[in-house]
Amino acid sequence: MIKNILSLIIASIISIVALGQQQPENPGFENWEDVGLNIPEPIDWSSIKTSDGGSFLNGMAPYVWEQSTDAHTGTYSVKLINGSVIGIVAAGTVTNGRIHAEMSGTGWAYTIPADAQWNTPFTQKPDSIAVWLKHAPAGSDAAQVKALLHTGSAKIPDATSTNYIAMAEINVPATTPTWTRFSAPFNYLNSNDPEYILIVVSAADESATLGTESYFDDIELIYNPLVLDLIAFMEGPYAGGSQMNTGLNPDYIPLSQPYNTAPWNYAGTESVVALPNTNIVDWLLVELRDAATATAATSATIIAQQAAFLLQDGSIVGMDGTSRLSFDNIINENMFVVIKHRNHLGIMSANPLVKTDGYYAYAFSDAAGNIYGGAAGAKQLETFGQEVWGMIAGDGDANGTVNNVDKTSFWSILSGKSGYLSGDYNMDGQINNSDKNEAWLINIDESTQVPN
Numbered sequence: 001m002i003k004n005i006l007s008l009i010i011a012s013i014i015s016i017v018a019l020g021q022q023q024p025e026n027p028g029f030e031n032w033e034d035v036g037l038n039i040p041e042p043i044d045w046s047s048i049k050t051s052d053g054g055s056f057l058n059g060m061a062p063y064v065w066e067q068s069t070d071a072h073t074g075t076y077s078v079k080l081i082n083g084s085v086i087g088i089v090a091a092g093t094v095t096n097g098r099i100h101a102e103m104s105g106t107g108w109a110y111t112i113p114a115d116a117q118w119n120t121p122f123t124q125k126p127d128s129i130a131v132w133l134k135h136a137p138a139g140s141d142a143a144q145v146k147a148l149l150h151t152g153s154a155k156i157p158d159a160t161s162t163n164y165i166a167m168a169e170i171n172v173p174a175t176t177p178t179w180t181r182f183s184a185p186f187n188y189l190n191s192n193d194p195e196y197i198l199i200v201v202s203a204a205d206e207s208a209t210l211g212t213e214s215y216f217d218d219i220e221l222i223y224n225p226l227v228l229d230l231i232a233f234m235e236g237p238y239a240g241g242s243q244m245n246t247g248l249n250p251d252y253i254p255l256s257q258p259y260n261t262a263p264w265n266y267a268g269t270e271s272v273v274a275l276p277n278t279n280i281v282d283w284l285l286v287e288l289r290d291a292a293t294a295t296a297a298t299s300a301t302i303i304a305q306q307a308a309f310l311l312q313d314g315s316i317v318g319m320d321g322t323s324r325l326s327f328d329n330i331i332n333e334n335m336f337v338v339i340k341h342r343n344h345l346g347i348m349s350a351n352p353l354v355k356t357d358g359y360y361a362y363a364f365s366d367a368a369g370n371i372y373g374g375a376a377g378a379k380q381l382e383t384f385g386q387e388v389w390g391m392i393a394g395d396g397d398a399n400g401t402v403n404n405v406d407k408t409s410f411w412s413i414l415s416g417k418s419g420y421l422s423g424d425y426n427m428d429g430q431i432n433n434s435d436k437n438e439a440w441l442i443n444i445d446e447s448t449q450v451p452n
């Protein structure tokens with residue numbers, strides 16, 4: 001029984017890991033197998049000698065790879081050499097798909113969706129690919145790594161690029177005598193979701209020359225952090241003209257994030273030695289949700305949380321008081337962002353965030369339609385000129401609804417007190433009538449529209 005529980009735990013850990021950053025199989029060429037050839041072949045990689053050209057062609061094909069003990073890391077790398085047969089030079093190539101070979105010399109690498117031996121399932125969207133290599137070219141041979149994210153069956157090269165989603169190409173023509181890291185970005189052609197990754201590693205481009213030798217090791221897919229450029233406003237401290245008051249700064253704002261208690265129970269260690277600037281309004285809790293639609297973005301879809309500072313111009317920044325927030329997460333569907341505060345109703349982006357110029361920018365404030373639930377979940381703070389929408393004040397117990405409890409338990413009993421208090425709805429450091437009349441009473445029965 002204990003074993004069963006353990007294996008359940010292990011299974012769930014594995015499924016969590018599977019949601020992490022996907023990498024190629026056997027990317028460091030450490031694992032090799034006997035596939036009936038004279039030399040071992042790297043597991044999950046194949047060559048011209050296991051092509052689809054049949055046993056005659058495969059038997060005739062030259063050995064264009066070796067298991068090398070000259071490794072960047074670990075025990076082995078793959079050494080690729082151009083080889084020739086009946087006057088045709090074959091580039092030293094391995095692929096995680098399959099090689100198509102013809103007598104004429106025509107060939108390509110491709111994915112066979114119906115046969116797991118010849119495909120590599122892959123659903124994420126890396127930003128770039130990197131490899132360590134050494135290259136001793138003959139003629140004008142360039143060491144190459146090509147990676148293709150695609151759906152269905154696809155091949156490299158392909159004049160029509162049907163089913164392509166993104167392609168990355170490392171191209172190194174220069175003699176490279178010591179292990180050197182090279183990388184190249186994926187060029188995304190559309191927003192489709194990939195099903196497979198096809199990688200081709202080669203000692204030469206299409207015009208291979210005999211004598212070229214290249215070594216490859218440690219192929220890695222790189223995922224850049226998600227950098228969020230967020231703007232949001234709160235009703236309580238709102239001052240007009242797209243600015244908020246900073247009445248809690250510096251006397252009352254704590255140096256460690258305050259969301260470590262119920263109902264948030266956020267265990268993050270965000271803290272500062274001193275508040276980094278005078279523009280800070282308060283701490284916020286920023287949450288990422290990964291879901292197909294806003295409606296489906298329930299609390300079950302939370303993938304990350306981070307405490308942050310809200311500045312008086314609405315910017316949401318990190319602990320240095322100026323930098324955009326950065327998350328090391330992978331989005332599988334769409335990214336929705338939730339903003340939570342101690343005594344304001346939480347809001348969620350109505351739309352998924354989209355990466356532009358390297359950032360996921362989102363202004364919650366520009367229109368009611370930017371906040372999920374529209375006017376039902378947000379307050380119009382500025383009516384003339386540029387609209388400003390913000391978070392609704394008055395939720396002292398942060399239970400998602402403004403009601404009598406927020407007065408009796410968080411305002412009445414503390415009236416006249418000063419400090420960092422959740423009944424201080426206009427966030428000026430004092431609990432008095434302004435909090436009750438101007439930031440609680442007017443919001444009675446308002447509720448957050450963030451999906452549960």
Ligand SMILES: [Ca+2]
Nearest residue numbers: 028073074076
């Ligand atoms: Ca290795």
Ligand SMILES: [Ca+2]
Nearest residue numbers: 395397399401
């Ligand atoms: Ca409440």
Ligand SMILES: [Ca+2]
Nearest residue numbers: 424428430435
């Ligand atoms: Ca107040």
